Amino acid sequence: MPANLTPQYLEAERNFRMAKTTLEKIACLEEMLSIMPKHKGTDHLRADLRTKIAKLTQSLDKKTATQRASMMIEKMGAGQLAVIGPPNSGKSQIVASLTKATPTVASYPFTTQNATPGMMAYENIKIQLIDTPPLSEQPPEWWILNIIRRADALLIVIDLSNDPLSQLETIIDKLLEKKMGLWQIEPADEELLVTVKKALVVCNKKDLDVDSENFNILKEIYGDRLKLVAISAQGRKLDELRLAIFRLLDIIRIYTKVPGGKPDYEDPIVLPTGSTLEEAAASVHKDFARKMKYARIWGSGKHDGVMASRDHVLQDGDVIEVHV
Numbered sequence: 001m002p003a004n005l006t007p008q009y010l011e012a013e014r015n016f017r018m019a020k021t022t023l024e025k026i027a028c029l030e031e032m033l034s035i036m037p038k039h040k041g042t043d044h045l046r047a048d049l050r051t052k053i054a055k056l057t058q059s060l061d062k063k064t065a066t067q068r069a070s071m072m073i074e075k076m077g078a079g080q081l082a083v084i085g086p087p088n089s090g091k092s093q094i095v096a097s098l099t100k101a102t103p104t105v106a107s108y109p110f111t112t113q114n115a116t117p118g119m120m121a122y123e124n125i126k127i128q129l130i131d132t133p134p135l136s137e138q139p140p141e142w143w144i145l146n147i148i149r150r151a152d153a154l155l156i157v158i159d160l161s162n163d164p165l166s167q168l169e170t171i172i173d174k175l176l177e178k179k180m181g182l183w184q185i186e187p188a189d190e191e192l193l194v195t196v197k198k199a200l201v202v203c204n205k206k207d208l209d210v211d212s213e214n215f216n217i218l219k220e221i222y223g224d225r226l227k228l229v230a231i232s233a234q235g236r237k238l239d240e241l242r243l244a245i246f247r248l249l250d251i252i253r254i255y256t257k258v259p260g261g262k263p264d265y266e267d268p269i270v271l272p273t274g275s276t277l278e279e280a281a282a283s284v285h286k287d288f289a290r291k292m293k294y295a296r297i298w299g300s301g302k303h304d305g306v307m308a309s310r311d312h313v314l315q316d317g318d319v320i321e322v323h324v
């Protein structure tokens with residue numbers, strides 16, 4: 001056994017040995033796999049874990065297999081965000097206000113027990129939000145951690161009327177316990193991190209924060225490291241939140257046109273910020289980039305319609321016309 005397995009790994013392994021149901025066993029193995037350092041020395045062990053997971057998954061009866069599948073929400077749209085936070089902070093209200101999904105919103109804590117996905121429209125694209133059960137003193141269930149690990153980014157929802165600073169710090173600690181860090185928040189020992197997530201801190205119930213007193217405290221302490229936005233999820237002016245969510249994903253929209261035609265603004269190619277012309281062409285079709293003789297560009301070119309080089313870095317809203 002490689003010597004550098006961490007205490008977290010050994011704990012997950014202990015849990016695995018004690019697990020009673022097959023789903024629990026799979027969960028523990030998945031946790032072991034996700035926290036195991038990835039290098040040549042662990043190749044064999046990781047392959048072994050994958051085989052065990054596959055075997056156990058195959059052995060599930062139909063009902064349990066469906067249960068497991070429903071916990072892994074398929075990614076849709078331009079990006080997937082997990083909406084997480086302490087009990088009663090307004091996570092479900094946010095998903096209900098921004099999407100057509102209808103998770104239950106209620107004044108008591110621990111209302112949400114399941115994950116509910118919904119699609120949020122932002123201009124001409126859709127972004128997937130997943131409402132999740134609250135993170136609290138109880139260790140989170142494996143499938144919630146799975147959703148968090150798989151998401152492209154996180155919306156951390158906290159309640160401005162109820163000591164939001166300690167809510168935020170509790171969530172950061174909970175994630176760290178599971179070896180997940182937040183971008184720009186440096187933990188004492190970076191080596192321990194397995195995943196680093198971009199996050200937007202949604203400071204909800206702004207209507208209850210008199211003179212923005214609590215929000216200002218948060219801004220002072222975390223404002224230079226985390227993106228914070230103050231909102232009222234029940235209110236109507238959520239455009240600032242939609243924009244902040246779009247920016248969090250760090251994506252650009254590129255439009256294609258044929259010579260003499262008009263760009264199709266309904267159906268953008270969505271790419272990570274910093275993508276090049278060549279990457280945009282490749283995302284249309286893998287041969288497209290290879291066959292491309294030249295391309296014209298409108299937007300970030302020196303002038304509209306000029307030829308752009310393969311390594312030209314595109315900007316949100318650029319139009320390209322690829323010649324093969």
Ligand SMILES: Nc1nc2c(ncn2[C@@H]2O[C@H](COP(=O)(O)OP(=O)(O)OP(=O)(O)O)[C@@H](O)[C@H]2O)c(=O)[nH]1
Pocket residue numbers: 085086087088089090091092093094104105106107108109110111112113132133134204205206207208231232233234235
């Ligand atoms: N005043 C005020 N109340 C809000 C706001 N957003 C949500 N609430 C209320 O806060 C309570 C909790 O909202 P939920 O959306 O159910 O909270 P949650 O985070 O999903 O809660 P759990 O599922 O239990 O973790 C409900 O009574 C909401 O009506 C807001 O902007 N202002």
Ligand SMILES: [Mg+2]
Pocket residue numbers: 091092093103104105111112131132133
């Ligand atoms: Mg809820």
